[in-house]
Amino acid sequence: MKVRDFLLERYFAKYEFSVRHMLSASDCETISVRELLDGADADVEELWSELRLSYTESRGHPALLREIARETGVSADEAIVLNPEEGIFLTLNALLDSDDHVVVLSPCYQSLYELPKSLGCEVTRWYLKKEDSVWKLDLPFLERAIKENTRLVIVNFPHNPTGFLPSVEQLNAIAELSVKKGFFVFSDEMYRGLEHNPADRLPSAPSIIRRSVALGGLSKAYGLPGLRTGWVTSTDKWLLDRIAALKDYTTICSSAPSEILAIAALRRSEELTGRCRGIVKENLEMARSFFCENSGRFEWFEPHGSSVAFPRLLGGQPVKDFCERAVTERSLLILPDVVFDVDWNHFRIGLGRRSFPEALSVLREMLN
């Protein structure tokens, strides 16, 4: 398999565990195994204490599949448990052939466009538009981009890196176009649960788009990236069977302890996602006032979901140099937009960590 390096992951690999201040993480503040189990019900406590470290069921623990079904609105046999990044890899391999055309909402997490490219597909990047410091979805562009051989449209809502969240009407428009033109939709919902106004939460794609597959997981909205647990859901039995068959070549089955901890997490879904939303809300208020105070130096784009935002550096300095200075002079990690394969002078900040105020004050010092 020939695939380009994952720019963001390589950047993180270089600095993530050595810098003093992290301003760009996309996950939310994590909790300990003890905290997760302290709040668990008697059933989970028993599953945990009786747990044997054997192989597990390839599609996932039945109790975990039931929790995923409840959370996403499909039935338990319409889900497969896997590692989130593995979910992207397996789904795209299951769905795509080299003569397919794929449209990918952009900028975005690199595997969403890099894997289709590595499979030989033609990829059209469907960029979010910027209008008066607001991210906008360009639906007319999508309609024009669809070709005879368009097999797949890939979206990610709430969106990394911008925090963009469409309306349900816009999602419905994509659903209608999928019926009219016959393409499949891959909906990356890793940040679902992190809508800044919970009333804006979108239905998971398979409940409104017939030909769709959704990716979800515990890494972002639950603050549990170390579990490496996610899922794909679809009402398309053929696709799920293909993904399950390919999983035999990656992980075969999920980690037994992670599955039980994931059941514990999903049974406390509102509490755990509410905790992460609370942290994001406080940090977002601080970020908004910081960027407004410094409006001569930055252009702020208000996010409406996710734990990230994507402001623009003004004043002519290349953002790559700015981020380089931050990391070498201040041990402060900020992600430049080049790791998202765009050259717009934007950078990503992460709003999900408790250390955000301290990291922001280091940025403030650097500006002064």
Ligand SMILES: Cc1ncc(COP(=O)(O)O)c(C=O)c1O
């Ligand atoms: C949009 C998106 N999809 C998928 C993933 C992969 O999730 P994980 O790192 O838990 O495998 C990420 C991680 O940052 C992401 O931002």
